[in-house]
Amino acid sequence: MRDRAITVLGYLAGFALLFAVWHVAATWLARSALFPPPWPVLDRAVVLVEDGILQEQVLASLRRIAQGFLLGSAVGIPIGLAIGSFRPVRALLEPWTEFFRFIPAVAMITVSVIWFGIGEESKVFLIAYTTVFVIIISTAAGVGAVARDKIRAAQCLGATRFQVFLLVALPATLPYILTGMRLAMANSFVTIVAAELVASNDGLGKMLWDARLFMQVEDIFVALVALGLLGFAADRLFRLLIRAFAGRFNPTM
Amino acid sequence: MGGQARAIRAADPGARIVPLARRLHTRTRAAGGAGALALVVLDDVGKTYRGRGGAYEAVRGVSLDLAEGEFVCLLGTSGCGKTTVLNMVAGFEAPTAGRILLDGAPVRGPGAERGVVFQGHDSLYDWLTALDNIAFGLRLRGLPKRERRARAGHFLRLVGLDGQGAKHPAELSGGMKQRIQIARALAADPRILLMDEPFGALDAMTRATLQAELSRIWAETRKTVLFITHDIEEAVALSTRVAVMTRGPGGTLKALIPVDLPYPRDRTSDGFMAVFRQVHALIHAEIHPQ
Numbered sequence: 001m002r003d004r005a006i007t008v009l010g011y012l013a014g015f016a017l018l019f020a021v022w023h024v025a026a027t028w029l030a031r032s033a034l035f036p037p038p039w040p041v042l043d044r045a046v047v048l049v050e051d052g053i054l055q056e057q058v059l060a061s062l063r064r065i066a067q068g069f070l071l072g073s074a075v076g077i078p079i080g081l082a083i084g085s086f087r088p089v090r091a092l093l094e095p096w097t098e099f100f101r102f103i104p105a106v107a108m109i110t111v112s113v114i115w116f117g118i119g120e121e122s123k124v125f126l127i128a129y130t131t132v133f134v135i136i137i138s139t140a141a142g143v144g145a146v147a148r149d150k151i152r153a154a155q156c157l158g159a160t161r162f163q164v165f166l167l168v169a170l171p172a173t174l175p176y177i178l179t180g181m182r183l184a185m186a187n188s189f190v191t192i193v194a195a196e197l198v199a200s201n202d203g204l205g206k207m208l209w210d211a212r213l214f215m216q217v218e219d220i221f222v223a224l225v226a227l228g229l230l231g232f233a234a235d236r237l238f239r240l241l242i243r244a245f246a247g248r249f250n251p252t253m
Numbered sequence: 254m255g256g257q258a259r260a261i262r263a264a265d266p267g268a269r270i271v272p273l274a275r276r277l278h279t280r281t282r283a284a285g286g287a288g289a290l291a292l293v294v295l296d297d298v299g300k301t302y303r304g305r306g307g308a309y310e311a312v313r314g315v316s317l318d319l320a321e322g323e324f325v326c327l328l329g330t331s332g333c334g335k336t337t338v339l340n341m342v343a344g345f346e347a348p349t350a351g352r353i354l355l356d357g358a359p360v361r362g363p364g365a366e367r368g369v370v371f372q373g374h375d376s377l378y379d380w381l382t383a384l385d386n387i388a389f390g391l392r393l394r395g396l397p398k399r400e401r402r403a404r405a406g407h408f409l410r411l412v413g414l415d416g417q418g419a420k421h422p423a424e425l426s427g428g429m430k431q432r433i434q435i436a437r438a439l440a441a442d443p444r445i446l447l448m449d450e451p452f453g454a455l456d457a458m459t460r461a462t463l464q465a466e467l468s469r470i471w472a473e474t475r476k477t478v479l480f481i482t483h484d485i486e487e488a489v490a491l492s493t494r495v496a497v498m499t500r501g502p503g504g505t506l507k508a509l510i511p512v513d514l515p516y517p518r519d520r521t522s523d524g525f526m527a528v529f530r531q532v533h534a535l536i537h538a539e540i541h542p543q
Contacts, residue, residue: 149376152345157390157441158365167393171380245380 068127076135084143142176299350329498368438384418390441
């Protein structure tokens, strides 16, 4: 309880310090219309919220992330489990994962827009793409890291192959899967902004782009701060999940 | 209540007890002479690993019979192949020579009739409570939850961890984890318990406590045990027979020493000392060959 209070207070102080440094840098060092201090940005954010514009952009981006992320996870986890469990599957699919891993989602924007247009499908595809390989690799590594004696113990208690998989390999891999999802979530934020910058009618990336066109510097900063806060919240959520499912037996996480 | 009664009966399969006198005087016989008493027969068993660097013979020509209810310690220096022998009896590895029989049938892969207690704590399921770890084998068999809880609770008490059932392995000490492993193996009611240096990683005090506990548990359950160790005192303190191995590579059985002493064993008694000296001389000759 005391640890939690220290963490919360530390976070609040950390954010306060961040905004203080921003204020000092903008007011005393930069002194430029191109770098607004925190207060005008906050004022602008209030206006954008009152008009319902900021919520709309945030929701558009988050919806795409959620859809693509869930799709990528739903595809990636079973494939990762299969790669980790069966040597032939690993041999067959490793060229795929090792090939596409090095083609970043940002590089796939063009082909995605050609295939799916600038609607929702192209963005969901890109998020799923950037999610799936991280999760496959992390899940497969988790299956490979299951202690041999855990499997042997189940076998000499009479477990079938399927029981070993379901009751031993799967729960032992869960922390690795969640860690992979956490990394993939960070990737998703990078990708959604890039995709919306290039081709979109709404979302935080589109907001950044429009603000640049019309020289609305405050709007740019509102979008940047929103991205930072959303990413921070999403990452906290995954850390909480990892701790809830895995922290009990992996105190290092 | 009914589940508990059944659990206690299962833990004490009285019908299978071999009279003590016969058990203690069982001797190993030449290969192929497996009698009606032998539960497990190792018949000229060998294991050679073949890799890119050539062949490595870990175990050579091991013949040993284990009678029902016996406690046999397989004693040897590190690298003599004693763990390899256990792994072959457990079915984790197949012998490259000879055969291993359980109740007259050749061993093929691991199975529930051979419970294993591992040296490290890796084998426990960190995401399950102590009680659910013990009940794991019963869950695999599809026993109803109430029944397996009752049975697991019985074995939790048997290993002296009453009241610790809700804790996770990470919250338990090294000695407690080994108790959970023993309870988990016993709860599945195996024909034989295979123990691979289970107390090797524990401090001396905990080890002595667990040795005494294991003797008590063995006396209560009358389970057949094959116990691997490199500790002479441990072997003499626990077993009805000590099987001494030559040093590796290519380790084999050197001698079978019956330990005809009453339990609980007094480690300072003349009888204990005499057996200790005898076994010590055999092991010493392996460490410092002439």
